[in-house]
Amino acid sequence: MTAAAPALAGLVRRLESIGPLTAAEREAVADLPAAIRTLPPRCPIVREGERPGQCCVVLQGWLCRSNVLGSGKRQIHSLHIAGDMPDLQSLHLPVMDHNLDTLTPALVAAIPHEALRELLASYPGVAAVLWRGTLIDAAMVRQWMVCLGRRAALEHTGHLLCEMYLRQQAAGLAAGFRCPLPITQSDLGDALGLSTVHVNRVLQSLRAMGLITLQNGTLRIHDWERLVALSEFDPTYLHREDAPV
Known part of the structure; x- marks a missing residue:
């Protein structure tokens, strides 16, 4: 296993809460190359309009996705905790349409897109779990819309x-x-x-x-x-x- 393997244990746990993984799939996820960063609160990770080359995994702390209006008003549309991968969509949507920031002191892991693509090509079961995770994220967005509107x-x-x-x-x-x-x-x-x-x-x-x-x-x-x-x-x-x- 790589040095990042213990750090990505939270990601493995998160994925297993979404769907089953085999032992080989768990090990492959844990062995993903990752650059670990310690960030202060209110630190931008990816900005709207940028083209990131990696996805972020939350190891500790809280992150949020948001958009900021010209007036400076901010709308947070999701909160993220340890184990979440809040910008997985950047793997297929190259330009960010929102901001990803820390809300608290945070520890994050940056996984290169190429490593994720190789993982998904080699382990379709992991791809299926991540796909299910994006559908759950969409379900949460729908509930937030209902709450905001009604x-x-x-x-x-x-x-x-x-x-x-x-x-x-x-x-x-x-x-x-x-x-x-x-x-x-x-x-x-x-x-x-x-x-x-x-x-x-x-x-x-x-x-x-x-x-x-x-x-x-x-x-x-x-x-x-x-x-x-x-x-x-x-x-x-x-x-x-x-x-x-």
């Missing part, structure tokens, strides 16, 4: 908290209805389409209802069933092989 702020926020808990649980980063949520209220606002003041009011309301507490970058969900009911959260769109909470 859900009230309280339900929308609750829905996002439920999603991030289950995604982190699948990645081995959350348990017991407790998970990291290390991003700022400003970042949450950019994901929810709300002002920072409105985000603060919604979080206070969820806390007053006895549903959550958010302190020092850690989210605790005190009543999962009520939060799910309030948010009309149905985890079907995450297409997890194992049962949700």
Whole structure:
């Protein structure tokens, strides 16, 4: 195995949460060549309009994909945690149509496109799992569109908290209805389409209802069933092989 193999264990785990891999496929993924980088928060990884030659794997920390308007307003349209490969589409869409940035201090691995193409040609099972992963990403985008367009702020926020808990649980980063949520209220606002003041009011309301507490970058969900009911959260769109909470 290469030196990157232990670092890519999170990617292997993420892929296996999407679909089955053989031992040979797991080893091939773990052996991908990767340049490991430590990045500060709010660091650009790929900018809109660029032509990257590699894909990024999140090893630690949180990343986001976003677009920024001429006014400077930002819309975050996905959040990414350890094990995610948020710019896989650059393998087939050469020009980036959005930005990829860190939200927190992060450790990332850059895998050359050529190495990924060789992997997919040699291991069709890995290609199938990655394809299924892109379909799940599209399903999450659809849910975010519904939330942005039709859900009230309280339900929308609750829905996002439920999603991030289950995604982190699948990645081995959350348990017991407790998970990291290390991003700022400003970042949450950019994901929810709300002002920072409105985000603060919604979080206070969820806390007053006895549903959550958010302190020092850690989210605790005190009543999962009520939060799910309030948010009309149905985890079907995450297409997890194992049962949700």
